[in-house]
Amino acid sequence: MPELPPLALIPAIDIIGTFVFAISGTLTAADKKLDPFGASVIAFATALGGGTVRDLLLNLRPVWIQEERLLITVFISVLITLLFRKEIGRFRKTMFLFDTVGIALFTILGMEKALRLGVPPLIALVMGVVTAVFGGVVRDILCNEIPLIFRREIYATACLVGGAGYLLMRLAPVPPGVPVWVAVGIIILIRVLAVRLKWAFPNLKSEE
Amino acid sequence: MPELPPLALIPAIDIIGTFVFAISGTLTAADKKLDPFGASVIAFATALGGGTVRDLLLNLRPVWIQEERLLITVFISVLITLLFRKEIGRFRKTMFLFDTVGIALFTILGMEKALRLGVPPLIALVMGVVTAVFGGVVRDILCNEIPLIFRREIYATACLVGGAGYLLMRLAPVPPGVPVWVAVGIIILIRVLAVRLKWAFPNLKSEE
Amino acid sequence: MPELPPLALIPAIDIIGTFVFAISGTLTAADKKLDPFGASVIAFATALGGGTVRDLLLNLRPVWIQEERLLITVFISVLITLLFRKEIGRFRKTMFLFDTVGIALFTILGMEKALRLGVPPLIALVMGVVTAVFGGVVRDILCNEIPLIFRREIYATACLVGGAGYLLMRLAPVPPGVPVWVAVGIIILIRVLAVRLKWAFPNLKSEE
Numbered sequence: 333m334p335e336l337p338p339l340a341l342i343p344a345i346d347i348i349g350t351f352v353f354a355i356s357g358t359l360t361a362a363d364k365k366l367d368p369f370g371a372s373v374i375a376f377a378t379a380l381g382g383g384t385v386r387d388l389l390l391n392l393r394p395v396w397i398q399e400e401r402l403l404i405t406v407f408i409s410v411l412i413t414l415l416f417r418k419e420i421g422r423f424r425k426t427m428f429l430f431d432t433v434g435i436a437l438f439t440i441l442g443m444e445k446a447l448r449l450g451v452p453p454l455i456a457l458v459m460g461v462v463t464a465v466f467g468g469v470v471r472d473i474l475c476n477e478i479p480l481i482f483r484r485e486i487y488a489t490a491c492l493v494g495g496a497g498y499l500l501m502r503l504a505p506v507p508p509g510v511p512v513w514v515a516v517g518i519i520i521l522i523r524v525l526a527v528r529l530k531w532a533f534p535n536l537k538s539e540e
Numbered sequence: 541m542p543e544l545p546p547l548a549l550i551p552a553i554d555i556i557g558t559f560v561f562a563i564s565g566t567l568t569a570a571d572k573k574l575d576p577f578g579a580s581v582i583a584f585a586t587a588l589g590g591g592t593v594r595d596l597l598l599n600l601r602p603v604w605i606q607e608e609r610l611l612i613t614v615f616i617s618v619l620i621t622l623l624f625r626k627e628i629g630r631f632r633k634t635m636f637l638f639d640t641v642g643i644a645l646f647t648i649l650g651m652e653k654a655l656r657l658g659v660p661p662l663i664a665l666v667m668g669v670v671t672a673v674f675g676g677v678v679r680d681i682l683c684n685e686i687p688l689i690f691r692r693e694i695y696a697t698a699c700l701v702g703g704a705g706y707l708l709m710r711l712a713p714v715p716p717g718v719p720v721w722v723a724v725g726i727i728i729l730i731r732v733l734a735v736r737l738k739w740a741f742p743n744l745k746s747e748e
Numbered sequence: 749m750p751e752l753p754p755l756a757l758i759p760a761i762d763i764i765g766t767f768v769f770a771i772s773g774t775l776t777a778a779d780k781k782l783d784p785f786g787a788s789v790i791a792f793a794t795a796l797g798g799g800t801v802r803d804l805l806l807n808l809r810p811v812w813i814q815e816e817r818l819l820i821t822v823f824i825s826v827l828i829t830l831l832f833r834k835e836i837g838r839f840r841k842t843m844f845l846f847d848t849v850g851i852a853l854f855t856i857l858g859m860e861k862a863l864r865l866g867v868p869p870l871i872a873l874v875m876g877v878v879t880a881v882f883g884g885v886v887r888d889i890l891c892n893e894i895p896l897i898f899r900r901e902i903y904a905t906a907c908l909v910g911g912a913g914y915l916l917m918r919l920a921p922v923p924p925g926v927p928v929w930v931a932v933g934i935i936i937l938i939r940v941l942a943v944r945l946k947w948a949f950p951n952l953k954s955e956e
Contacts, residue, residue, distance in 0.1 A: 362952040367899060367950065367952065369897070370898025370899055374898070384805070389602060391601040391807065392807065396871070397805060397867060398868075400868045400871060452606075458611065475894060478683060479682065481578070482581060482682070483573070488577050535573045536569065536579060596804055597804075597809070597810060598809065659813060660814075663812070663814075666819065684892065686892045687890065689786070690785065691786055696785050743783050744777065744782060744830070
């Protein structure tokens with residue numbers, strides 16, 4: 333059985349994820365009636381904020397500081413989104429799918445990066461989830477909202493479960509490459525089911 | 541006279557502080573009607589946010605990245621708090637005392653860490669206060685509130701005064717160990733008196 | 749033709765910028781009815797937040813951690829502002845000019861710092877803009893507002909255009925020193941014209 337390619341070899345995986353997340357950031361900024369500069373910052377934060385927080389915590393220089401292509405990707409994404417907003421609105425389902433694949437891949441990429449630096453597994457799991465979902469947290473803080481993922485839906489939890497599965501499979505005698513794709517599949521499956529079946533954690537209640 | 545033990549030797553001092561601050565974060569998240577995932581993030585930010593900001597500023601990898609026990613402590617604290625919220629509500633006074641001892645100890649621990657890295661004394665004082673109170677600031681930003689400590693009560697100020705006393709005593713010919721405990725005592729005393737006697741800075745007034 | 753002095757040689761350029769930005773932070777805090785401690789934190793964030801974010805992204809220890817004079821400058825600025833608020837209100841035009849010169853100089857200083865670390869030009873441009881305007885972003889987040897510069901006026905854009913001009917001029921055969929002053933001039937000119945002629949980007953509209 334041939335070895336499956338590691339995630340990092342998928343061409344332009346980070347570019348695609350950045351592009352899609354930047355679209356979602358631009359749409360949020362437009363809803364908030366920001367100007368094009370504000371929209372660019374929000375798009376940037378949504379797309380690259382998760383990886384940036386992860387890299388700061390790991391005491392690394394964020395990837396987008398070294399290479400211009402991620403920044404340029406965000407800029408092109410903002411431009412296209414502002415020009416074709418109506419058309420993009422029609423593809424909400426496709427967008428949802430891209431977003432779901434995006435958080436799945438980013439979770440595992442983030443975990444792998446942390447694990448290779450010698451970070452303990454449980455912390456690496458947290459780093460993976462941070463990579464996937466903290467862009468949205470930074471976006472919501474900049475837009476003066478309580479981060480959406482703190483209140484609604486199975487989103488970060490899908491990443492947590494898939495990431496935990498990844499850690500377990502790495503200990504098991506499965507062929508290399510298998511854990512990555514099974515974990516990515518788990519995350520996508522949970523997320524899709526959660527939206528279809530309206531799964532959500534109950535919100536906590538105030539005691540007062 | 542035997543040397544008093546340095547703070548770092550008190551067994552599990554960081555674990556206890558993390559546990560108590562995580563309780564307070566979980567209660568805040570419940571008041572905001574977040575879900576259990578959101579509550580965990582808020583608890584984490586409250587408990588470990590101050591030390592994380594300090595370590596990022598000092599260009600270090602935060603302690604909780606290296607060791608899993610702090611993260612696990614937060615998780616257990618969230619679980620217990622969600623299960624026993626009513627009971628915990630009855631111990632508000634005990635909680636206040638723990639919190640007060642917590643900020644006192646964290647102020648001095650944070651200062652010591654900075655001083656050992658060769659940071660100038662005044663900046664080390666700021667690092668100590670950041671360690672003690674910035675968890676609450678991060679919590680309030682995530683919950684979309686103006687940080688409480690910017691508006692009310694003698695809280696950070698108690699840390700500032702105690703920390704300044706610590707710096708002065710280190711220059712004086714007092715036995716080692718004494719400055720730590722006197723400074724911790726000053727912080728606790730100011731904080732308790734401030735709450736008892738309702739000390740507070742006057743709020744600034746808008747000129748408009 | 750004698751070489752013009754590099755920016756870093758202008759005596760106390762960082763002190764003056766810090767002082768002026770801290771005044772603006774203190775006034776904002778007063779409008780929000782914070783207490784003096786809160787005002788100090790907001791003043792600090794406004795004055796040193798931009799450079800701090802830049803240094804964290806570049807994986808450096810922020811300058812104010814190494815030297816106490818920037819912190820002391822903020823403190824003196826807060827004190828003076830709280831004592832003489834009415835008088836300072838009369839100098840809004842002078843304040844505007846100082847602020848404009850401040851963002852112009854900080855843009856180029858921030859870019860130079862990044863370029864010398866081997867950061868690609870486009871990213872260095874972003875670092876320059878971050879240095880100049882992110883203090884205001886941090887201030888607005890702490891005050892629970894959507895950052896002003898995301899919604900209004902040509903502010904960050906002036907820095908972007910001037911910074912881009914600086915990058916182009918560095919490639920051209922102009923005498924050293926010229927690019928700095930031309931770029932600073934461009935930023936000031938755009939900003940002043942934008943305010944005089946009420947230039948602003950149109951805000952985006954919600955599709956809903």
